[in-house]
Amino acid sequence: MSQTAQAVVQDLVDRAVKLGDRQLAADIRAFAAQRQFGLVFEHNRPERLRLYGKPIMKGDIVQVLPERGKKEDSSSQLLWLVNTVRGGVADLKPYQSPSYDENECEPRSVAVDDVVPVAEYDQPIYAGLKETGRVERGGDKPYQVVINGENYHALETLAFAYAGKVDCIYIDPPYNTGARDWKYNNDYVDGSDAYRHSKWLAFMERRLKLAKQLLNPNDSVLIVTIDEKEYARLELLLESVFPNATGIQTVSITINKNGVARGNQFKRADEYAVFCFFGTATPCQVDRRLYSVEFGELEKKVADDASSSRSQRKVRWEWLLRGGSNSARSDRPNLFYPIYINERSRTIEAIGDSIPREMDYHAVPGVDGLRAIWPIRPDGREATWHMSQPTLKQKLDKGFARVSTYDEKNDRYTLLYLANIQEDRLAKGELKIVGRRDDGSAILEAVGEATAIPTTVWSGAQFSAGEYGSRYIKRFLGHRSFSFPKSLYATELSIASVVADKPDARIVDFFSGSGTTAHAVMRLNHQDGGRRHSISITNNEVSEEESKKLTKRGLRQGDPEWEALGICQYVTKPRVTAAITGKTPEGDLIKGDYKFTDEFPMADGFEENAVFFDLTYEDPDAVELGVAFEEIAPLLWLRAGSRGSIIKHEQPGFAMADAYAVLFDFASVGAFIDAVKQNASIGCAYVITDDTARYASVKAQLPGVDVVRLYENYLQSFKIAAEDAVR
Incomplete structure (x- = not known):
């Protein structure tokens, strides 16, 4: 029942107790227990989840797949019990379950390759993870994690690792528009399904209950994006699942200022992000210059100690190694020179001379006790530094250049400097030096008025889903596409508005799709030196249209050709990899710059690590x-x-x-x-x-x-x- 209904019932019980009529109080409780208040929906038959990849064993409940080349029908939804497994054959008998239509067929024997195990949502499964790849450029930073698997079971798996330890969950679930873009019990849900709202609510409720186990009850935030189709039901569902939430608030985000036609209805220009706050969590002060646009009328910062400490944001330092175009040694040979560092103190001790273009830098004599750092890319290509020796010396004297992370695996140091635009902000009083590191470099923070709490209406250009969602996917992945990706900057602001003051935050997304959440988290780290890490869960489904084509070719889910075109393999993994390396899957440098203050070449990539796993099912x-x-x-x-x-x-x-x-x-x-x-x-x-x-x-x-x-x-x-x- 809803929180309001619960309060009314409890009030009646309290009155009965005060009157001394405990039997009446008990009767009220019993009556309330038999009825639903607030959001009422059919929970449908229990949700069946196919366990692709699980070895077939005696006692498994399975479904028999259709012959290759044929589509699924009602017979492939019947449940069977594995009686024995002999060689490559499974002996099956009808599974009698009160939850489903009875299977009245005769026992049969089927090739093991033609059956798939299934489990009802409330049956315990025992999962593991199998690594399928990684990319490492972030030294000792935590890894961005991508898990390919059914999100319900992946959430159960994360409960072992992260129960009560997650700072933020950001999800972009199916919007249930009737466009056959999501499945319930292995069947697409469309607009003609009379139970589609109940199916969606049951589907979401089960996953939100698992998500609840992950969130830190003392300080965390859940963010759910949605459009007008399920917006009202979602808020009621969130009230029901999270009665302990300290606040639920909705933000409207303009994703297409021109609007999208809705037949004879108003054009749709926006969607919603619903924020659920738990414990002491509240919205963060966000640096307005970070996005270079107005959020609307921003709340003015209250100048007290609490808000002042919250408004202070670390200032972004740039990589001294030049990236993008015009960055090769041959382009600007005068910017190819050694920088000598003391590895023990992590300090820059000397700056060497430029060497002739034709000279091998390995032939340059070293300096005793110091290590020479040359502008060499991770792949061994010779590049350049961002500035000349005199300019770098000036930066160093002011504490605006320093040694950053050390990548032990690749034996590489990262050198950073403070850009001129940040020095200008310091001169204008927008930044201030609040201390010095052990190496003498400056620690800077933004001065109060540069930050504010966003309003509930976001309408800037950076929230365009077409420009910074779909087109960004093509920029990073070339010809590959993904339906309805979020604007990178809309996701970034959503997450930043609740974890900007948590540089080590843990963020989970169990509807990660194209990987926008992981991308946004890495951008946040790039801006303030944070070590936030994300866990992105996605499946490897193909679209309905692609599924029909593959089926006609005699392919099935699990076949390499099928899996290669799934969301995780085809979009999520390569997108996260491309964001880190700065290269497309074909090896080309990504063209263009990131926008809205944090502007740098996409080809520079990020100093981050990522690892990719497949969910497995264990005995x-x-x-x-x-x-x-x-x-x-x-x-x-x-x-x-x-x-x-x-x-x-x-x-x-x-x-x-x-x-x-x-x-x-x-x-x-x-x-x-x-x-x-x-x-x-x-x-x-x-x-x-x-x-x-x-x-x-x-x-x-x-x-x-x-x-x-x-x-x-x-x-x-x-x-x-x-x-x-x-x-």
Whole structure:
């Protein structure tokens, strides 16, 4: 029932108790429990989820796929129980379920390749992750994570790693316009479906309940974008699922100022972002110059200590290594020279002379005790610095040049400088120096009036979905396309408005589509030096039109040719990779600059890391017996902060990574505890044991460390997720 209805019922109960009539109070409660108030909808038959990729085992519930070249029909929706598996054949018998139409067919034997396991949404599954690729340019920064899998099960999986630890969830779910752009029970939902609103609400409610487990109840925000088709129902649903929200507010975003025709209706020019705040979370002060447009009439900053501290934003530093066009050594040979740094103090100690164009820089003598940094790209190409030696010396003397991150894997340092536009802002009083780093470089922050809280109407040019959504996809991916991508800058502002003051924020998107959320998070980090990281969940579905073409060719989901055209493989992964590397999937430099104050060549990419996973389905018995460590190893890494190396295999005694440690053999517990205590970067310790007392002993000796028992915590996490789904 809604919060208002709950309050009315509770008021009646309180009155009955005051009158001394406890039986009446009990009757009121019983009556209320039998009825729904507020948002009422059909929850439909339980949602079935196909488990593509799961090995077929005895006892599985499955569906039989149609013959290759034929489309699915009602027979492929029937449920079967796997009686035995012999070689490549599964013996099936009809599965009798009260939730679905009865299967009255005769038992049959089917090739294993022609069946797919299914599970109802409230059945526990045990998932793992399989790495499918990575890109690394961010040194020791946390990784941007992309997971290819069914989002309901991926959310259950994240509950093990991130329960109560997520700062922001941003989602762009199906808008349920009737255009057959989303599926319920493996069937597209269209405008003729009388239950399409109920299906959408049931679909969303189940995922929001899982999302609720991830959000930090003391300080976090959920953002859901939607249009007018389900806007009103969404707000009621959010009230129902999140009665603990401290506030729910809706922002209107103009995504097409000319509007899109709606038949004989008003042209649609905007959509909505619904913000749900939890605990102490509130909107952030946002730097107005960051976007170079007005949000409307912005609220004036209240000049008190709390708002002043919130308005202070780190100022962006530029890469000293030149990117984009006119950046090769041959273009400007005078800007090819060495910069000598002290690796121990991370300081710039000297600036060398330019060398002749034909001279090999390896032949230049070194300087004792210092390391020479040349303008060399990660791929080995010779480039140039952004400025001449005298200009760089001036920057260095003022504290406006410095050594930044070190990429240990590639043995590379990043050098930064403060652009002239930022120095101008400092001269105008828009920025101020608030301190100095150990290397003498300046720490700057924006002065109060440069920031403000956005209003509930966003109508700037940067929110155009066509210009900065669809066209940006083509810019990064060439001929590849994606239906209705969000404007990068609209997503960026949505997220910035709630985590601008959290440089280490964790952001989850479980309808990530083309990967705009990950892209936006990386841009935010680029602006203020943050280490925010995102977890983007998408599936690898193809469009209905593409599905028909592939089916006619005799292909199925799971075939390499089919999977290559899915959302994750074809759009999400290459888009995130391109954003980081500055290159299209074909290897060409991305043309153009980012806009709205944070302007730099897209070809420069980002100093970020990203890793890509496929969701897998594991046998819980194998996990409990400890023979599936490799499959759940990435989950341990996720829980530890998604940074550094992954412990991929079992090792004698124990193993240590950058951020966590795993005790495999309790005989090594003493050395394990000592090693963890001596390494301040270890924030999570996993103990493989079925002995509760042993686990408790380790936990007691490692205060301040997240000590997790394997495999009990892993198995219990999925059981809890399944139980919460039906509450």
